[in-house]
Structure formats: C-alpha cells, structure tokens
Amino acid sequence: xxxxxxxxxxxxxxxxxxxxxxxxxxxxxxxxxxxxxxxxxxxxxxxxxxxxxxxxxxxxxxxxxxxxxxxxxxxxxxxxxxxxxxxxxxxxxxxxxxxxxxxxxxxxxxxxxxxxxxxxxxxxxxxxxxxxxxxxxxxxxxxxxxxxxxxxxxxxxxxxxxxxxxxxxxxxxxxxxxxxxxxxxxxxxxxxxxxxxxxxxxxxxxxxxxxxxxxxxxxxxxxxxxxxxxxxxxxxxxxxxxxxxxxxxxxxxxxxxxxxxxxxxxxxxxxxxxxxxxxxxxxxxxxxxxxxxxxxxxxxxxxxxxxxxxxxxxxxxxxxxxxxxxxxxxxxxxxxxxxxxxxxxxxxxxxxxxxxxxxxxxxxxxxxxxxxxxxxxxxxxxxxxxxxxxxxxxxxxxxxxxx
Ligand SMILES: Nc1nc2c(ncn2[C@@H]2O[C@H](COP(=O)(O)OP(=O)(O)OP(=O)(O)O)[C@@H](O)[C@H]2O)c(=O)[nH]1
Ligand SMILES: [Mg+2]
Ligand SMILES: [Zn+2]
Ligand SMILES: [Zn+2]
Numbered sequence: 001x002x003x004x005x006x007x008x009x010x011x012x013x014x015x016x017x018x019x020x021x022x023x024x025x026x027x028x029x030x031x032x033x034x035x036x037x038x039x040x041x042x043x044x045x046x047x048x049x050x051x052x053x054x055x056x057x058x059x060x061x062x063x064x065x066x067x068x069x070x071x072x073x074x075x076x077x078x079x080x081x082x083x084x085x086x087x088x089x090x091x092x093x094x095x096x097x098x099x100x101x102x103x104x105x106x107x108x109x110x111x112x113x114x115x116x117x118x119x120x121x122x123x124x125x126x127x128x129x130x131x132x133x134x135x136x137x138x139x140x141x142x143x144x145x146x147x148x149x150x151x152x153x154x155x156x157x158x159x160x161x162x163x164x165x166x167x168x169x170x171x172x173x174x175x176x177x178x179x180x181x182x183x184x185x186x187x188x189x190x191x192x193x194x195x196x197x198x199x200x201x202x203x204x205x206x207x208x209x210x211x212x213x214x215x216x217x218x219x220x221x222x223x224x225x226x227x228x229x230x231x232x233x234x235x236x237x238x239x240x241x242x243x244x245x246x247x248x249x250x251x252x253x254x255x256x257x258x259x260x261x262x263x264x265x266x267x268x269x270x271x272x273x274x275x276x277x278x279x280x281x282x283x284x285x286x287x288x289x290x291x292x293x294x295x296x297x298x299x300x301x302x303x304x305x306x307x308x309x310x311x312x313x314x315x316x317x318x319x320x321x322x323x324x325x326x327x328x329x330x331x332x333x334x335x336x337x338x339x340x341x342x343x344x345x346x347x348x349x350x351x352x353x354x355x356x357x358x359x360x361x362x363x364x365x366x367x368x369x370x371x372x373x374x375x376x377x378x379x380x381x382x383x384x385x386x387x388x389x390x391x392x393x394x395x396x397x398x399x400x401x402x403x
Contacts, residue, residue, distance in 0.1 A: 009095055012138070012176045012204035014049055015228035016085035020095045023064025024087070025071070025078045029057030032076035049086035050173055059087055064095075091138035091176060091202055099202035100395055101174075102388075103225050105271050106235035107262045108209075109255045111296035111363060113161045115235060116207050117150040118363040119384045120177065127385050131181065131319045131398075138176040138202060146175055158374035164209040174206040181398070201397055226271070227278035231290045231391035234271055236264035236345075238295045243341030252300040252367040265344040268293070272352050290394035291356040292387035293349060295333060299362040299382065305332075311360050315383050321393040321400045326357065326386065333358035355394060359387045 008017040027038040040055035047053050059082050062069030068079045081090045106112045122128075123135040137143030153159045182199045206225055226232065238244040239255050240262050248254060260266055275287055298311065305312055310328040337346055349356045365380030392398045 010099065010101055010228040011083040011085060011088065012091070012094070012099055012101060012202055013088040013173055014083060014086035015101060015174075015204075015206075015225050016083070017228065018084050019064075021064045022061075022084045023090065023095065024059045024082045024084050025062050025064075025069045026059045026080040026082050026087075026089065027057035027071040027074060028076055028078050028080065030076055032071075032074045034075055036074040036076075038071060038074045038076075043087050045085075046087040050088060088173075089139060091178065093178070093200050093202065097200040097202065098397070099204065100230045100392070100397065101204045101206075101225075101228055102231050102233060102391060103206050103208075103229040104233050104235065105208065105222075105226075105267075106296075107237065107240070107258065107264075107267045108163065109258075109262075110235045110237040110240075110267075112235050113150070113164055113207055114154065114363045115294075115296060115361065115384065116175075116205055117146075117154050117161070118379060118381045119388060120146065120175075120205075121151055121155065122381055122384060123177075123179070130317055131385075133179060133181040133319075135177050135179050135203075138178045141173070142175045142177065150175075154374065155379065160368055160372045160374070164207060174204045177203045177205070179203050199397075201392075223274050223277050226275050229289065230395055231292070232271070232275070233292045233294060233387050233391060234268065235294050235296050236267060237262075237297060238264070238301060238340060238342075239297055240264060241340045241342050243339060244301060244336075247304045247340075248300045249303050249367070253370060253372065264342060265348065268345055268348050272348060276352075286354040287352050288354045290391055291349070291353050292359055292391055293333075293345070293356055294359040294361055294387045296361060296363065297367075298360040299364065299366050302362075305336075315386070318401070320398060321389045323400050323402045326390055329360060329383075329386070330358045333360055336360075357387075357390055359383065359390070361386065 007020070009020055010017050029038055029040055031037045038057045040057050042053060043056050043059065046056070058073065060069070060071055060073070064081065068077050070077055081094065082088060083090055104112045104116060120135065123133070128134055137146055150161070153161055179201045180198050208222065237255060239248060240258050241264055245254065275289065302312060310325065310332050316322040316325050334346055337343055361384050362382040363384055364374060365382050366375045366377060368374060389398060393400045
C-alpha cells in the first residue's frame, strides 16, 4: 500500500502501520557536547503498549527516514529509532529491508508455542545451515526471552511449556528475528534473487494465547495482527478431531477433549471471520494472504498412514521450497481430512482463500510422556520448516523448485 507519504510500514512489535517519516527517535541520555542531558523517565506509551515500566530517555519526533537525529532537548545525536505507535525500539534495518510479519494462530493447546520454539531453534542450528541462512533475535528482549522462556525450558529442562496466557503483557509481544540469506556465497552458490550480498528479512512471530481467540476483548488486537500479517500459519490439532483422535497410536498423550470451539473447523471459521473483518476488503473477494494450514502432532498419526504416503518418506533436505513435495503432502492431507471427519475444513478453505496449503508437522517427533515432558530420546522435529518455507516462498523471499 502506498500513499503520498511513502509506503506504510508495520511495526514488528505492535503491528500498527505508519509512514517511514513518522518514525521517532529515543534520546541516548548521554551528556551532549554542550553539557546538557536528558533524564530517564517512564515512557507512558511504551508502558501501556508493552508493559515495560522502566525509566528511559525521552523520545522525540524527527525525520524518521534518516538513521540519526539531534535531540531537541539536549542536543545529543541519537541513532535509536522507535515506533511512533508503541515506542518500541525498531531493529537496525527497519524500513530499509523487507519485514515479513508471520502470525501464528490456533486454538489452545494446538502446539503453537512448541512449534515456534522448535522452528526457531532449528533455524539457529541444522536448518539454518541447510538453508545457508542465519537467524538471530533482532532486539535484546527477543534474544533474552527466546533463550530463557522458550528454548531453555524445552531443550534443557525437557519441560513442555505452560499455556501461553493473556495475563502477562510482556509475553504477548511478538518475537522479532533477523533472517539473513545469501551472504558472500549467495543462495545456492549464486546470489538470489538477482542481487549480490546478504538479504535481510525481519521476521515477527506473534505467538498468541489460544484462549484469546475466544475472548471478545482481544479480538480487536487479533484483527490488527491479522490485517498486518504477510502470512498466516494456522496450527490445528488433529487430536481435537473425532475421526483422528480414535486413530492415535496407543500410549499417545491426548489433549483434554475440547468443546466445539476447539474443533479445527470452528477455529478456521473464526480466523476467517477475523481476516474478513480486516479493513479494505471487498465483500465476496477471496482472501489472497497466504494461509498455511498446519496439522500439528503428526507423530501420533503417522503409523496409520500407508507406506507410500508422502508423509512417511524422508522430507526433502534442500535450501528451497520443493513445490512437488509440498503439493503431494497437501493432497495427502486433503485425503486424510475425510478420514478424520474434517471435510468441512477443506470446504471453508476453498470458499475463502486464494492461496492456502496443508501441512503435517511434528515439533517433538514423538508423543510427550504422560506427565508432559519431552521423551528421553529428545526432540526430533519432523517437517517443521515446511510451512515457514512455503510462506516465505509465497512472499518471494526464497526460491521455489518446480516439477
Ligand atoms: N504428540 C505431540 N504433542 C505435542 C507436540 N507439540 C505439542 N504437543 C502437546 O501439546 C501441548 C500444547 O502445546 P503448546 O505449544 O503449549 O500449545 P499452544 O498452542 O501454545 O497452547 P496455548 O499457549 O494454550 O494457546 C504440549 O504441552 C504437548 O503436550 C508434538 O509435536 N507432538
Ligand atoms: Mg502457547
Ligand atoms: Zn536528549
Ligand atoms: Zn509499534
């Protein structure tokens, strides 16, 4: 979307739109050359939007297109740019490189937090190597929160994470990562797409509390997040589908049976209503935003699939999206939906979305123990990157191999 004031930029923390010029700066709080200094104070905007109540030097308006500005109060130069809506510090490349906001959605206990943690962990390790990409937290808070609240409990303490709650405001901020591909060798040994040097993409992952989808109060926030999202990754729990639940491998840990609100078809319907509620849409128009419909916890259902199922062959290990493999998995899930008593899901998807695809993943690779800990064999993710690669490919951020 372009206006007279330039392209709209979406803040990766609050998902509000603004023009680049409107970006504010935060004073460094250091003594300026002529001896003046701005004292730290509580930033009410930041506090109300993010819950952060520490004292910080003040923010000021200046030309946000520039990378530095002079504080009008103390005369010191600052390079710290902040979002005009929430006052969060913006990542270094913000506005200069593409940001892609990927919103995770799904009902309570569908596996969103575990999926996101395993995906980012994989991107930081094996998967990053395979993609010749590097991922790192774009700000101190993301780095700290990801390591201490997500990675450590799951990987070091083998604990499955507590349900994400609406209560802790801070937990509700998206995690923002810088995803860098290319570099000196380019993508696949050649620079891609047609340009040399590294390509940075800012990725913002919003991990909502499943309980949100039900509370009226957070609907407005969800609508904003979905409106700004470049891609939506919707996690659905097959174990909340009657037909699939009875096929689960014996000994699998089953989620508490939900109400009809937790049924994947209802969840897809609710999300679709929210996307339809976002502004600027003509009625009857198909939704063009890419939607990855991801069935989580596939480890408990793999045993039920024929040997020849694409979900049983070793996944492709390539630094691009393999369109053929992705299509085969899509068709296989479509077939399974009938078996799982979920044909309604495909009807809703076909009716509303121009660009959607099914995925089957397992973040853990195995059912957790009855007391909900990671199995002694450790975390062995299965196809967790597929929805991410597909979404990035739809946004033109990574190459696609066809045929
Ligand atoms: N079998 C299996 N179970 C999983 C997997 N991932 C998650 N689970 C189970 O699902 C539960 C919920 O996972 P979470 O990632 O916390 O779910 P969530 O969607 O973030 O839930 P809320 O935060 O309440 O919205 C876990 O405690 C596990 O018991 C998986 O890959 N395989
Ligand atoms: Mg969660
Ligand atoms: Zn100042
Ligand atoms: Zn913001």
